[in-house]
Amino acid sequence: MNGQNISVGDLWINETGGTAAVDGTGSYKVPTNSMFEIETVFAISTIGATTAQKFIATEW
Structure with missing residues (x-):
């Protein structure tokens, strides 16, 4: 998986x-x-310091 923190x-x-x-x-x-x-x-788990943070990802 590739991704970016936006x-x-x-x-x-x-x-x-x-x-x-x-x-x-x-x-x-x-x-x-x-x-x-x-x-x-x-499984991959993601969290941010605040709510509603965004990232994009592509599974390969």
């Missing part, structure tokens, strides 16, 4: 099937306007 705040992603947490262990920070790439067989 929100005004940072996002955190956990790609190991766990729950993403802001500044949490196992969660990767994706700063505003940054791209990310994930290759996993597990």
